[in-house]
Amino acid sequence: MKVNNKNNKKWQDYSAVGKRLKGTRFIAFKVPLKQALTRTLPCSEAFGPWELLDALQKDDQELGLIIDLTFTTRYYNLQDLPQSLLFVKIFTAGHEVPSDATILSFKRAVRRFLRDNEDNGEGRKQLFNNNRNLLHTTF
Numbered sequence: 001m002k003v004n005n006k007n008n009k010k011w012q013d014y015s016a017v018g019k020r021l022k023g024t025r026f027i028a029f030k031v032p033l034k035q036a037l038t039r040t041l042p043c044s045e046a047f048g049p050w051e052l053l054d055a056l057q058k059d060d061q062e063l064g065l066i067i068d069l070t071f072t073t074r075y076y077n078l079q080d081l082p083q084s085l086l087f088v089k090i091f092t093a094g095h096e097v098p099s100d101a102t103i104l105s106f107k108r109a110v111r112r113f114l115r116d117n118e119d120n121g122e123g124r125k126q127l128f129n130n131n132r133n134l135l136h137t138t139f
Contacts (some may be wrong), residue, residue, distance in 0.1 A: 049080040
């Protein structure tokens with residue numbers, strides 16, 4: 001799979017990881033790319049799943065859920081993410097307002113995550129307490 005130079009340039013124009021949206025658990029980030037798609041980039045500009053996790057760790061952020069809002073599965077492999085990480089894929093068409101069904105899917109994913117991680121209980125809930133929901137689209 002090849003990402004053309006125009007797309008690489010657009011992708012490079014964005015910060016890898018944004019700041020937490022005030023009053024929420026949300027952090028936006030640019031889509032991480034598998035190595036096959038970043039071969040032409042300088043190492044300092046490559047951004048894949050592990051660079052995402054490293055960036056969050058450096059900022060003392062814990063990741064609990066990724067919501068992928070792209071309309072493809074080509075950018076990275078789920079196998080590249082830790083098994084402890086929750087992942088939701090919502091196919092979302094670009095350059096248009098999301099459909100009601102897409103918005104509902106997003107709301108359900110967030111509500112489920114918040115419900116399952118609302119307290120400091122034992123086990124899985126404790127592992128994900130105060131974790132962040134991360135969202136990404138293509139660019």
